[in-house]
Amino acid sequence: MTIKKKILIRIGSLRHGGAEKALINFLKNIPSDKYDIDLLINLYSGQYIQEVPSWVNLHYLLKGEMITTNRLQDIPVKAFRVLYQKMFIWFPSLLYGRILKKKKYDIEIGAIHGMYKEILSSPIKSSKKIIWVQNDIFSLKEYPPEVVLQFFNFDKILVISNKLEEEMMKLTKNDSQREKLVKIYNPIDKSDTLNKANEPINDMPFENSHLPTFVSIGTVYPQKGYDRLLNIHKKLLDEGLQHNLIIIGDGYDFDSIQALLDKLSLQETAKMLGYRSNPYPYLKKSDFYIMSSRHEGFPTIIAEALILNKPISATDISGIKDLLQDGKLGIITQNSEDGIYTGMKKFIIEKDLAKHYEEQIKSTELPFVLEKSVKHLQEIIDNA
Template sequence: MSQKKKILIRIGSLRHGGAEKVLINFLKNLPENKYEIDLLINLYTGMYIKEVPSWVNLHYLLKGEMITTNKPNEIPVKAFRVLYQKMFLWFPWLLYRFVLKNKKYDVEIAAIHGMYKELLSSPQKDSKKIIWIQNDIFNLKEYTPDAIRQFFKFDKILVISNKLKEEMQKVAQSEKEKQAVIKIFNPIDKDDTLKKANTIINDYPFSDTTPTFITIGTVYPQKGYDRLLDVHKKLIDEGLKHQIIIIGDGFDFENIRTKLNDLSITETVKMLGFRDNPYPYLKKADFYIMSSRHEGFPTIIAEALILNKPIVSTDVSGIKDLLQDGKLGIITPNSETGIYEGMKKILNNQELADHYRKEIASAELPFVLQKSVAHLQEIIDNL
């Protein structure tokens, strides 16, 4: 029996979020007999804590709820937390001696790009280091060219879309650095999605046979729901009957609802707010519409493909990979006109919608859980 590889994985917390869900999906499906995994989280909190497999050793720096406000009584706690975490960044040997009990690791992984300094400060110079970029860092102000250069100190840089891979390789200064950038699909648990989609719901908002689009996501300006409502109104005025369901909440919720009322489209657009399980609604709808201005890796598109929904989406990061350059759905220019043309095209052409359903049904979907997990194992094993 060969020795198990000892791996340290670091992430901020296990709250609801894309990177956190991805990590849990991987951990649940890695073979226990091959790896010995220590998971270190800064703050012991979040809905995914209970989903960490029992064979994974869970360590944490602090316990308590995430503080997202600046109330005066919370400031001392926030300050203490920041200092406490900074101390381990300044004196990493303290962390490795007292929290991790002097364990030696073969591989250290930052499961989210924000942990890159923590990993690079590791006193274990012999361990192989991996960083996982889960967002379009080229659209985030804090990632200056100098900060992005730091990522090339890692042995492997995992990215979640071809667009990110191309951007990172442009920054690379040698062939070796280019080779270090690897695209890996975020894993989607197909069986879990299908099972959740079969749940019975009693509050589906439409009952007739009018074509229905659905969109799911936090109600932020980046999601472009304002553009979607304008396009909907225009199409309705032109006599193209259809309906839209919006699932999600967020700080823009009231603005979008006000706009809905102002445009007098409350009969044909329904905002359902947050749903723990949006998949039965997605299953019942005819099409998925994504009107986003930008995205990291839109997991919901992968889930819509699993449920065989024709998709109309703006050209955002990750979408060309997911829709196989337009083979599995309509990719529109990232504008209101683009969204309008895309929706009009699918509403006017029933055969096109059927064509996409057939293409999706017969496509090899690369983000299926088993494939992504096998790819990650291969990366770890070959280090």
């Protein structure tokens, strides 16, 4: 009889997002007879909860919807949640005793970089510890070098782009630290993306328009650069370059971005649809995907746009050169308003450019194959 490895995986919630989706894709595609997995989420919230395999033991600290606004009435709830979660970092024996029932784990995994303190505070000193870095932490002010150096207390550090690997490598001091770094592609379920893209929708903006339509999908946070995107949309229109723009997603910056849209009088050409559990039909029906982000880790939506053979213009952020193969599969622009402007203008003016990229994508074997990524992750766990 094979002894199952006991694994604890931690993540903030299972709300929509690249890290959350990568984790779910991993859990859905590993053999249940090899592992005994406890999944602990801070907040029992999100569309992916229903996709957690039944054999995975699901635990949570708090229940409730994620607060994505900065309204005054939400501050007390936010403050309570932060303090409650920090209590278990300060007193981890409470967490491991009461919620995890004193279970002993062979491996503990932080499925997103923000969980590094939680995993490192574990009272189980014998467990192997793995952190999965899912964002460009080097562009985040809360991750100065002295904080990132703490990641080398893990046994393995999974990074999802060449840029992250290169930046982490600069901080290493010896071979043992360098050996901890492992580059791994997030597992993307191609068939699931294709199936969802074919589901019917009845609220597609500009469906009967003859003008080209750009779409951007993601949580409406400042890092996504939607303020820059609306400014460039306005600039192009003022130059007579007619086109439409769709933004899909919610988040605490939603109201301010909508206010900017209204201030620029873009109501007829730009639409903010809010959150959609299945954004892929909108992506499929649009002409181009536009990414205006200031920073990302591994922008899963770009991988999914490639699966749908969609022409892409994206700012030069972490993961983009890997995904777009240094510009072979899409336009990579400067990470600025000028860069966003250049990419959008190229697609509007150069009528044959979209077809060129579609043909390039069709003829290229994409590296983020579900089976390969899951196998790589399993090997890391099995050898830990």
